[in-house]
Amino acid sequence: MxxxxxxxxxxxxxxxxxxxxxxxxxxxxxxxxxxxxxxxxxxxxxxxxxxxxxxFRGQSLIQESIHLSSGAVIGIVGCIISVALTAYAVQKIGFRRGAIFSVVSWFILSCLILALKHI
Known part of the structure; x- marks a missing residue:
């Protein structure tokens, strides 16, 4: 960015x-x-x-679009897993703690997916 x-x-x-x-x-x-x-x-x-x-223009626009899209894929995979975990967490620990858990789990999952992608 x-x-x-x-x-x-x-x-x-x-x-x-x-x-x-x-x-x-x-x-x-x-x-x-x-x-x-x-x-x-x-x-x-x-x-x-x-x-x-x-x-950006030309080839650099294409490269930046690829980088952005790659990051978006990582983010959405983290989001999908996080939503599944959050649905379970909200039922078990309540809305407020479940919402906090949602944000934290999404961030951790996205970082893990990013790290695995670059191994």
């Missing part, structure tokens, strides 16, 4: 924020499991991918 312009950061912030807000509204309207699908909308990834074109 270093080496990107201020304009790119602003676009990512606005685009990502709007997408998250829209996904939240849709989730509230649909409720339940359908709402959960929209709550995982990859807004930050899409914003980051689109704005790479602000700072």
């Amino acid at each position: 270093f080496g990107i312009s201020l304009a790119s950061l602003i676009i990512r912030f606005v685009f990502g924020g709007l997408a998250v807000a829209l996904a939240t509204v849709i989730s509230e309207k649909l409720g339940g499991k359908l709402g959960g699908i929209f709550s995982t909308f990859p807004a930050v990834y899409l914003a980051a991918l689109v704005t790479l074109a602000v700072d």
Whole structure:
């Protein structure tokens, strides 16, 4: 993420924020499991991918897109495992501790997957 312009950061912030807000509204309207699908909308990834074109061109744009996408795959695998663990944890230890567990487990799992990828 270093080496990107201020304009790119602003676009990512606005685009990502709007997408998250829209996904939240849709989730509230649909409720339940359908709402959960929209709550995982990859807004930050899409914003980051689109704005790479602000700072990069040609082959470097392709390389940066590959790096970003590779990181996104690692993050989503960590997220999938974390969601499964969190569903279990919330039932066993309650919502607040389950939510904290969710964030911590996602971070640890993503770091482990990243480390394994680079071995």
